[in-house]
Amino acid sequence: MKVFQHQDSEIAPNRFLWIGIGIGLLYWFLESWMHTTVFGQGPLLAHLLTPDIHEIWKRLSVFGLIILFSLYAQHSINTRRRTETALAEREKDLSRILENNPAGIMLVDAASRNVSWANNNALKLIGASRENVENSPCHEHLCPVEKENCPILDASREVELSERELLTAGGKRLPILKSVTRVQYNGREHLLEAFFDLSDRKKMERDLQQAHAELDQIFQTASVAMRLVDIKFKVIKINKTFERLTGISEAEAIGKKCHQIFSGPNCFTEQCPLQRIIQGMETVESYVDKERPDGKRIPCTLTLI
Numbered sequence: 001m002k003v004f005q006h007q008d009s010e011i012a013p014n015r016f017l018w019i020g021i022g023i024g025l026l027y028w029f030l031e032s033w034m035h036t037t038v039f040g041q042g043p044l045l046a047h048l049l050t051p052d053i054h055e056i057w058k059r060l061s062v063f064g065l066i067i068l069f070s071l072y073a074q075h076s077i078n079t080r081r082r083t084e085t086a087l088a089e090r091e092k093d094l095s096r097i098l099e100n101n102p103a104g105i106m107l108v109d110a111a112s113r114n115v116s117w118a119n120n121n122a123l124k125l126i127g128a129s130r131e132n133v134e135n136s137p138c139h140e141h142l143c144p145v146e147k148e149n150c151p152i153l154d155a156s157r158e159v160e161l162s163e164r165e166l167l168t169a170g171g172k173r174l175p176i177l178k179s180v181t182r183v184q185y186n187g188r189e190h191l192l193e194a195f196f197d198l199s200d201r202k203k204m205e206r207d208l209q210q211a212h213a214e215l216d217q218i219f220q221t222a223s224v225a226m227r228l229v230d231i232k233f234k235v236i237k238i239n240k241t242f243e244r245l246t247g248i249s250e251a252e253a254i255g256k257k258c259h260q261i262f263s264g265p266n267c268f269t270e271q272c273p274l275q276r277i278i279q280g281m282e283t284v285e286s287y288v289d290k291e292r293p294d295g296k297r298i299p300c301t302l303t304l305i
Contacts, residue, residue, distance in 0.1 A: 016077070020070025024063035031059060103194040104166075108138045110153065110182070110189040115141075117185075125176075125197060128169040141167050142178070142193060152180040152191060166195065175202050229258045231278055246292050264288040264302070273304040 032047035035055075041047070051059070098105050104122035106115050118126075118133050126133060126141050133141065143149070143164040152160040159181045166174040176195040183192045219226060225242035229235055235253045243249055246262050258274065259267040265288060266272050273284040284304040289297045 014074075016070040016074035017067065020067045023070075024066045027062055027066070028059055031055070101194070103196055104176075105195075106133075106138065106142070106193045107183070107185050108142075108191040108193055110191055113138050113150075116190060122195075125166060125174065125195075126168055132169070138193070142195070144173075152182070158182055163198065164195075166197075174199055227253070227258070227262075229274060231274075233257050233259070233274060235261065245298065247294060248292075261293060262290050264290045273302060277304050 032044055035041045035047045036044045099119050104125045105119045106122050107117040109116050115134050115136055115138050144167045161179050164176055164178045166176045175198040177198055178195040180191050180193050183190050220239050222239055225245040226239045227235055227242050228237040235256050235258055238250050238253045248261050253261050276284050286302050288300055288302050290300050291297050
């Protein structure tokens with residue numbers, strides 16, 4: 001990112017005042033010289049040191065105007081320099097913020113779609129040098145599969161957040177969460193694209209899905225009948241063994257009350273195993289005869305945790 005470098009120190013507060021005094025003295029000398037050489041009105045020294053009252057008034061008026069102009073010019077230039085310095089410092093601060101931001105950041109020209117600037121994290125994710133990234137089309141790295149699908153350019157939205165892909169210099173595709181907003185940079189409309197690498201999150205999601213699938217496989221293939229019931233006594237899940245034991249499919253069981261599909265003598269009593277678990281017991285084990293919906297009674301060892 002281009003940053004304005006302020007090389008010169010601020011003009012000294014009295015520099016233009018001294019310049020004005022110098023010009024005023026030069027005017028005094030030239031006025032005296034003109035009276036001596038052009039108009040032949042006496043010696044130069046007399047006009048320098050002892051001019052008449054009218055001449056003194058005229059010279060002091062001009063001298064005062066020159067000093068006032070010098071002071072005004074000094075004030076204007078100092079104000080402009082302070083403004084330029086403040087803007088330069090602000091842009092430096094902005095540059096440092098963007099450079100040190102944990103997100104990868106690119107500025108993309110909205111018209112040409114070329115990358116105008118990229119921070120170090122973006123270059124690190126891409127795995128390429130600044131020379132190879134800047135001034136190249138953004139779709140060479142950002143969202144290469146969706147080259148013509150750029151919602152922020154085609155819609156009226158000012159901000160767009162989506163999951164996309166980043167293509168590294170080595171050809172690897174990284175899942176990213178990308179935020180895009182419109183900004184002005186160097187007098188042109190740009191897209192500020194900030195993105196985070198989602199590789200770790202995606203890996204965690206895959207690991208969780210795999211762990212869930214493994215647990216579900218264990219649950220479904222267990223040799224004992226199992227069902228999952230919430231604190232409102234609704235069946236959430238049953239396994240295959242439970243289906244065979246009760247003659248009820250999972251679709252029929254889910255959402256039903258537990259006593260509706262496999263009731264026992266302790267249902268609706270203080271000895272209800274689920275009620276005892278809710279009241280604080282960690283494990284409940286009992287021997288009961290459970291009744292299937294078809295009326296058949298089955299002796300069971302019931303364990304709740």
